Amino acid sequence: MKNKNIFQRFPFALTVITVALFILIPLSQILYSKNPYSAIEGKFKVMNQILYYINQLYFEDVDMDELMEGAFQGIFKKLDPHSIY
Known part of the structure; x- marks a missing residue:
């Protein structure tokens, strides 16, 4: 039983x-993990690859500083309406 x-x-x-x-x-x-940011390291690698491909393969010249400024603004905009860059 x-x-x-x-x-x-x-x-x-x-x-x-x-x-x-x-x-x-x-x-x-x-x-x-020894690195507290290890969870987002993969995302940084993807972002770096995207920027590389845009810089190398996009059909027009790209102002990388302007592109990065837009990315920074997008990050802060996504947080909340009170965060600004």
Whole structure:
């Protein structure tokens, strides 16, 4: 009788453990990383690639300073109506 009860709970326990691992492992990597900004480093790499491609491949000359100013303004505009750059 006890064995039957254990086998009925096994799928539920396995599911709970699996979900916990999927949540805790990435969270622990972010919390215990040496670099507190490691979560956004990938975004900076993508931004750098985008700027490189625009600078190299866009059909017209682009003022990169003006482009970056627009990006900075967009970041602050997205925060809230009181933040300005």
